[in-house]
Amino acid sequence: MSKTKESIFDYQLFKRLFEYIKPYKGVFMGLIVLVVLLAIFSSATPYITKDAIDDSITNKDTKNFLFYMVLMLGVLVLQTVFQLLFIYYAAWLGQNLVMDVRVKLFDHLLKFKMKYYDNSSVGVLITRAVTDMERIADIFGQGLFMIVRDLLTMAVVFAVMVYINVKLSLIVFAMLPILLYATRVFQKYMKKAFEEVRTEVSNLNSFVQERLTGMKILQLFTRETVEYEKFKTINERHKKGWLKTVWYNSIFFPIADLASSVTIGLVAWYGGLNVVFDGTNVSQGDLVAFIMFVPMLFRPLRQIADKFNTLQMGMVAATRVFKVLDTTSQIDDHGLIEADGFKGEIKFNNVYFNYVEDEDVLKGISFNVNVGETVAIVGATGAGKSTIINLLNRFYEIKGGTISIDGVDIKEVTLASLRTQIAVVLQDVFLFADTIMSNITLNHPEISEEQVYQAAKDIGIHDFIMSLPNGYHYNVKERGAMLSSGQRQLISFLRAYVTNPSILVLDEATSSVDSYSEQLIQNATDKITKGRTSIVIAHRLATVKKADNIIVMDAGEIVEQGTHNELLSKENGYYKNLYEVQFLQEEAV
Template sequence: MSQKVKEEGKAFDFGLFRRLLKYTRPYLITFYGVAFAAILLSGFAVLTPVIVGKIVDGAIKMKDGGLLLGLTLALIGVLLGQVLSQLSFNYYANWLGEMVIKDVRIDLFKKMLGFKMKYFDSSSIGVLVTRAVADMQRIGEIFSQGFFVIISDLLKMFVAAGVMLWINWKLAFIVFGLLPLIMYATRLFQRAMKFAFTDVRGQVSNLNSFVQERISGIKIVQLFTREKIESEKFRKINEMHQNAWLRTVWYNSIFFPVAEIVSSIAIGLIVWYVGLQNVESIGKEEFGTIFTFIMLSDILFRPLRQIADKFNTLQMGMVAANRVFRILDTDSQIEDNGTLTAKDVKGKIEFSEVRFGYLQDEEVLHGVSFAVEPGQTVAIVGATGAGKSTIINLLNRFYEINSGAILVDGIDIKEYKLSFLRDKIAVVLQDVFLFADTIANNISLNKEAVPIENIENAAKEIGVHYFISSLPGGYRYNVKERGTMLSSGQRQLIAFLRAYVSNPSILVLDEATSSVDTYSEQLIQRATDKITQGRTSIIIAHRLATIKKADKILVMDAGEIIETGTHKELLKKGGYYRDLYEAQFLAEEVA
């Protein structure tokens, strides 16, 4: 048996639970309050059958009306106390669970925000969403429906057992004789359910991941008429999810009837023993004892049934917590040990013998070296996969280089605070991502330091104010998820405005003019001229006609810079760049 199976087969992981309990420290008063309510519940639960027994054997048998009234009022008081304790217990146990969910989710989200891009390259977004949403609810149920309920039930059992021994130890041992049987069945049930719920959580993650990917890629599904194929795949994944849940139903279907049978046998033995004592005159047992013991045996056995059910909840929460903590324990952060900041970043960029690979032993950049002077516009061109976008990823420290150095203003970028470095670099990507929010918020990214007046003035300067104003609501127009209410060209213009408003020292345009219409391209070109003015700019482009004005062009192929020069200089050389340009020019002529 592998270590993983052993770990997931544990009935309960105390180390994991202790770690989870740390999140209750800010709410210790509530934690102890819920524990106290659990103690009260156990006391009130046992007092009820004791008082009922006293009513039968005392007040009714003795025909004492005053005693009957007093015991009845006491019973009412106990029941009211039980109701109030149960109300407090339920509310504050759930409240504590929600507080823990909130704090764990915040920690998880912060952790995910700091992950390297490499982590997301190899992780399913659907699985991460499951961890942050569905798994969190399971963790909350540990406190609201699991741990405290189990503690409360265990207390009821111990108190009920003690009262049984105090009233009639012989009758108590008859009932106790059945406990090993139900406890053994409970143990087997718990272990089986641990494996079952581990499988359930895995299938939930697979289902969420599959649905998220297919909905995100619905255009591809419909364009290539894959509806039938994807439906069949979904049917199989959904069937596996169903079967995982059915296994938990099967285990429940076996255990709970067994528990009911054992409980019924206990009641039968109580009636038989007391009846035998009275019929054969071996000893005279009070009839109130029968009522008391039947009620106490229910308090003794019912928690075992409920504990098994609540332990399922506890185990599902622990499985979820294990998955969440596994992400929290993941060491995939970019080291942010830099301390330098500067009031003014001039924007000089230097790559010195930079080597890098996304995968181990698969190098993408092979000793790349180049320099960009402050205020220069440098274009990087080359075939797909040449390493152009990789240079941008490394400049922003989305990935760590294998060797070499990247300098900004003569200082290694590792020496800068990561937030400061990225704040000084603005990137306009080919695939623009917009949040489901207003245009104004997508531009300012909700920074209070960027008022709407600044956004409007910036839009006028780069020539996009008219386009935004023409939309319903103008700058308050909600672009919906991923900006689907806008065309690709309009999204590009919003991205340009976002970059311009941030006032960066270094600007990066990554294929920013591809896949847009002629009118949008003219607006983008105007915006490009405006926002690149007076700042260091790196332009990555397939369309070579858009980079003729660049101060320097770097030509890349297979992870190396093979040519450097201006547009005219490179055409004169008659090398790789000229071949690319002529091929593109001819293609446009034919088109």
């Protein structure tokens, strides 16, 4: 186990969190002042009560007694105001700090390589960005400042008790070591328990998120019972994790209450005897003040342990969030060239790539795409066709070789400007739970609604969109659930076309759409590829026939290249066999 996990309080973690407090330094200093004032005012009421009893009640002086009551009322009013300001601004600081951390985390996630998401659970990342963030906010809103306030309160109460009566103070302090030891043991075990709880919360979130997303598959294959049992198992682990924290609480807090009650009893016994039989060592006011002071000394210690639970949860959450922030999984973006438009000449030169170490997906492939050409890439599943799209957009880093556009290595071009010039229509279309207009423009400020209307008319899908309720402002719901697969594909074509890209990459997906949508998609394909460098992962015969060049891939290598007619003329050629097995069947249908 690391030193960080063994320690109860991680100072380095807090030092890092305090970096985010700098913009709110004024509020932070104000909270420190409020903490000091609350600690001082907390001891004022028992002390005023002591003086009121000794100076007024014992001597039956009603005039001074009224003064003490007015003074106590003033102290209580000020204490209430300070408490209100303290609670509000502690929470305010926590929420503002978390807002900044969450924004930084999301910005960090936006720049990760696709490989990071290939190996990460979406549910866990959601937990980091949402649930864990709230726990970090609690560090300041309900944890740290509360603990500091309670510690200062104890210190002030301690000093005032010694000032009033040393002997009674010794009785009280004799019980403190027992409670302090119990508190330390409690904190140690609670930290371990909360680490377990956070792990199980992440597992639970991940499981639920994946099952809700894939609910159709579960129901199609009647896996409801199996998944229900899995969920019960995960939920049981989650419950056990929380019950550990409940068990530790149920042991510690009764011990703390018992220690406080025993101490009050000892103070009352010793002080009462002195008041009755002596009256010199302990006054009536001393006795009453100490009976009030004991809960004020022991309750903060009990509250510190309680708030420490919150602090521990926040620290565990912060550790997990910072682990993501410390992950370096970004594509190197050191290019100096700002691409404001490509001619469209693409060259892959001896490119090697793998998703998993020592398992090459591309094995030294080389090919050229001339300006304005449409190149189709065909091959069996797993041949490496989609990988080419990913590499052209630099979603992944290549292992060897070079990829260039217009003679410039794409690594020398800034990432944003590179991707701005390349539009991709993927086979698996993703639409956000928003309007069609927002899904087309992705809220790009330079794309007007008029441009979208014209682009839709150009590729022949304006009438289809207008036939939907509210037209371009129709909300397609999560993942475009309100549209058919063909309709979603049409929206993705328009999304690519409206950006006016220099290079177009299409992963055609017309095999599972109706004939009407297929015809619209084919017309859209012809329109947006005209006069523009295009790479098409071909699934349909029509696109392959029209391509200027066809690249045939198998197991990460290019096995053939040429036009449709050239490749068909090769006796026992790979493409010819593929054509006869797959494409002739489609043509016959």
